Amino acid sequence: MIQIKNLNKSFELYNQNNTNINVFKNINFKVDKGEVVALTGNSGTGKSTLLKLIYGSYVISKGDVLIADVNVRKSSARDILKLRKNKLGYVSQFLRVVPRVPTIEVVIEPLLDIGCEKKIALKKGQEILEILKIPKNLWNLSPLTFSGGEQQRVNIARGFIHNYPYLLLDEPTASLDHNNKNIVLHLIEKAKLNGSAIIGIFHDEIARNKVATREVNLENL
Amino acid sequence: MMQDFLFKASNISKYYGQNVGCKNVSLDINSGEVLGIVGESGSGKSTLLNCIYGNLKVDEGDILLNDKSKKILNFTKIDEPKLRLIQRSDLAFVHQNPRDGLRMNISAGGNIGERLMAIGHRNYGEIREIASSWLEKVEIDVSRIDDKPSTFSGGMQQRLQIARNLVTKPRLIFMDEPTGGLDVSVQAKILDLLRNLVRELGIAAIIVTHDLAVVRLLADRIIVMQNGNVIEAGLCDQVLDDPQHKYSQLLVSSVLQV
Numbered sequence: 001m002i003q004i005k006n007l008n009k010s011f012e013l014y015n016q017n018n019t020n021i022n023v024f025k026n027i028n029f030k031v032d033k034g035e036v037v038a039l040t041g042n043s044g045t046g047k048s049t050l051l052k053l054i055y056g057s058y059v060i061s062k063g064d065v066l067i068a069d070v071n072v073r074k075s076s077a078r079d080i081l082k083l084r085k086n087k088l089g090y091v092s093q094f095l096r097v098v099p100r101v102p103t104i105e106v107v108i109e110p111l112l113d114i115g116c117e118k119k120i121a122l123k124k125g126q127e128i129l130e131i132l133k134i135p136k137n138l139w140n141l142s143p144l145t146f147s148g149g150e151q152q153r154v155n156i157a158r159g160f161i162h163n164y165p166y167l168l169l170d171e172p173t174a175s176l177d178h179n180n181k182n183i184v185l186h187l188i189e190k191a192k193l194n195g196s197a198i199i200g201i202f203h204d205e206i207a208r209n210k211v212a213t214r215e216v217n218l219e220n221l
Numbered sequence: 222m223m224q225d226f227l228f229k230a231s232n233i234s235k236y237y238g239q240n241v242g243c244k245n246v247s248l249d250i251n252s253g254e255v256l257g258i259v260g261e262s263g264s265g266k267s268t269l270l271n272c273i274y275g276n277l278k279v280d281e282g283d284i285l286l287n288d289k290s291k292k293i294l295n296f297t298k299i300d301e302p303k304l305r306l307i308q309r310s311d312l313a314f315v316h317q318n319p320r321d322g323l324r325m326n327i328s329a330g331g332n333i334g335e336r337l338m339a340i341g342h343r344n345y346g347e348i349r350e351i352a353s354s355w356l357e358k359v360e361i362d363v364s365r366i367d368d369k370p371s372t373f374s375g376g377m378q379q380r381l382q383i384a385r386n387l388v389t390k391p392r393l394i395f396m397d398e399p400t401g402g403l404d405v406s407v408q409a410k411i412l413d414l415l416r417n418l419v420r421e422l423g424i425a426a427i428i429v430t431h432d433l434a435v436v437r438l439l440a441d442r443i444i445v446m447q448n449g450n451v452i453e454a455g456l457c458d459q460v461l462d463d464p465q466h467k468y469s470q471l472l473v474s475s476v477l478q479v
């Protein structure tokens with residue numbers, strides 16, 4: 001279960017006239033196994049910020065994020081890294097990888113990180129790239145030269161190659177065409193049935209209605 | 222659990238007369254981890270790196286290495302020859318300027334082979350073969366194996382230095398701006414090589430750099446230095462995406478794109 005308790009986030013920008021930006025206050029909700037919670041609200045309400053707080057990329061100002069038995073605010077960097085490696089996946093809109101590393105290597109990295117044998121990892125990598133319809137002749141090229149939609153699918157492949165019990169999805173279908181969108185929604189559906197607790201941002205209403213079991217609107221909290 | 226650390230430096234201070242090199246710095250690293258040290262020039266990054274490697278004598282603090290036999294060695298307490306031996310076997314140091322880390326008057330193959338011989342390799346054919354494979358790994362044409370590094374470009378020299386340091390598979394590598402003078406595509410190759418070594422061999426690395434894009438791709442954790450002090454430390458993406466200290470915010474916001 002992911003539990004958000006009285007979560008507050010503000011940014012203190014020292015070099016910009018000491019501006020203090022309050023993103024949100026007192027957010028509370030829970031996400032159980034097998035649930036997909038869609039975060040909604042206008043731009044600037046802090047949807048991506050919330051995902052980054054849960055993932056540990058942003059510092060929690062006040063309150064708690066509990067993932068299984070881990071309290072993110074109280075965890076050391078090492079504990080967060082361990083949590084990410086084993087349990088907590090994150091698919092962002094942007095692909096950040098070492099240049100010149102082939103797509104297949106990028107995709108299987110999360111499996112190698114948990115000690116999976118390379119042969120098995122490669123097989124799983126090929127499977128997920130096939131599911132996501134990334135043409136075979138691109139597998140040995142760096143994804144940095146790919147189109148936006150292809151890059152996004154490489155990101156998704158990385159996020160879904162390991163069965164993370166907790167998944168954070170930031171616009172996973174944003175730049176995808178109809179068919180590819182459905183493939184990704186199907187992957188999310190499968191993870192949900194597998195018992196993952198998922199929090200996502202889906203601007204596309206049709207996609208949201210298809211996979212979300214519940215919505216949390218950040219404007220009404 | 223506490224005995225699992227590979228390397229730990231605590232309360233390291235180094236003064237140059239009245240001036241502070243670094244002050245009260247503590248850090249630790251486990252096998253398979255990459256720690257980044259960032260900050261502008263003059264912030265004390267290189268001083269700190271040289272101190273904890275044992276190149277510079279510290280004024281205060283302890284430097285502990287959990288050696289291969291699980292014995293804890295304190296660099297500030299062991300004698301010079303012992304320290305040099307540890308530096309050759311367990312550690313490696315990649316200098317910012319490759320000329321500081323290479324022997325310029327012996328061949329490229331010799332530069333790599335020398336390190337192998339120092340740890341007991343004797344078979345000439347085998348040494349040459351390993352040297353060739355490392356030249357390939359760092360993308361230096363194997364036909365240059367008998368050429369002296371003085372005939373190489375700066376980027377090639379840096380790659381050779383990295384090969385020379387990694388060939389003996391040290392447990393902890395210290396790197397001072399390792400990709401500084403390299404063009405972007407070679408940088409990428411070296412970053413990838415390092416990441417694989419870290420994962421496959423469980424090597425740990427402490428990397429000093431001012432290039433935030435490099436640390437983002439390589440480091441698990443980073444520490445930010447200013448005027449010899451650590452002003453912020455933590456998870457790499459947290460420090461880069463949500464820096465808490467005024468100076469870290471300035472450092473991150475000054476970069477065009479990370």
